[in-house]
Amino acid sequence: MSVMGSEEAQMGRGAKTLLSPAGVAGRIKAFLGDKSDQSVAQRMAGAAFVIRVLSAGIAYVSQVLMARWMGGSEFGTYVSVWVWVLLIGHFANAGLASAAQRFLPAYAETGDEAGLRGFISGARRLGFLIATAVAVIGLAVLWQFGAWLSGDMVMPLALAALCLPMFVLTDIQDGIARSYNWTDLALGPPYLIRPVILLATMAGAHVAGFPTNAVAAMACAVVATWLAAAAQFLLLNRRLGREVAPGPSRIEPLTWLRTSLPIFLVETFYLALTYTDVVLLKQLAGPEEVAVYWAAVKTLALVAFIYFAVAAAAAHRFSEYHVAGDREKLADFLRASIRWTFFPSLAATVVILALGKPFLMMFGPDFVAGYPAMFVVSIGLLARAAVGPVERLLTMSGHQTACALIYALAFGTAVVLCFVLIPPLGMMGAAIATATALTLESILLLWITTARLGLSLGFWSRPATA
Incomplete structure (x- = not known):
């Protein structure tokens, strides 16, 4: 009895020590000092999530203010143009942003410093040139066919081309910075x-008394986009100067594009699926309903941020393990990334849906009409969270074509359902279409990962062996 009592006393003292400020500080210090891949990835994911949450707070405040300054119609026009x-x-980065997380770890793993330096400088120039060409083509199309558009869309779209x-430069620099675990500089x-x-x-x-309409908002967006990209460019170059020794570089644009273009297809359908509901709702319903639906979807953004944060930390690790042929680490990291995605997403969904109406009221009383759509969209977001960033695994391991086909099918499903459901159901039809497409996408990703890689996505089970 005395021995048992002594052991219980020791356990009690141990628990108090762990919960003491010194114990908590010690565990935090140990976590921050842990250099293992999973700990580094967790810190990256945590930093990415914090940045996205702060961004959401800024965006939420700005969108509430802009909606009130501009009115529902002008705000809806601005939202539609910014989505474009x-x-x-x-699309215009041609997959080079994600390809950075595939090429840079591969160059580093094989000691190809010339290729590393070449990609860091050449991919940014290539992406900038492609985007400039796309912008010029867009302006030419507006010049020729702008009369076919409603008058309130032409000037905002022209300003959008200047962004x-x-x-695109920001996107590619984001991918480069992630490859070095520089989440702050990436995001x-x-x-x-x-x-x-x-x-x-x-x-x-607004304070100066200028018109606060969609044109003014897009002009401000041009200024913000150029200044942010320039600041990132300077900071990235400074940090890379400490990591990458000067020397000869090898520019391989055709090699990069052969790899990045299939990834581009994946991202094309992924992003098209993300914004199809908003774009088609604008065409089939109207700007006021777009504004309400956009506010509802943005209120759920915290759930998507978790997925984004884990994906930001995981892609280059998948590439590194695949290049090294380390199947065990790849399987362990995949299961861990799914855990990091699903359980926080589930908790966030419950909290956001519980507080959804007060959040929407901040935009104005009319925006509460979007509350039911939040429940529907959340089903699709949780389905995506249940398989984690598995599409990053597929694109980093050479299965980007299969991944692109899955997203193409999901996108096609969303488009068809939007055309069928939005006319009778409005924003609820857009929500049903999105949730259905996301669920289909998740099921197919689960199937293809098991079939092609022999890996189990169930984080509670051991990975299958090929």
């Missing part, structure tokens, strides 16, 4: 600096 910037901007070159400029500049310039225009 996001879509075309991510593209630096938007800070596009998700913190850019929205702060946008809000500040728009607030300045």
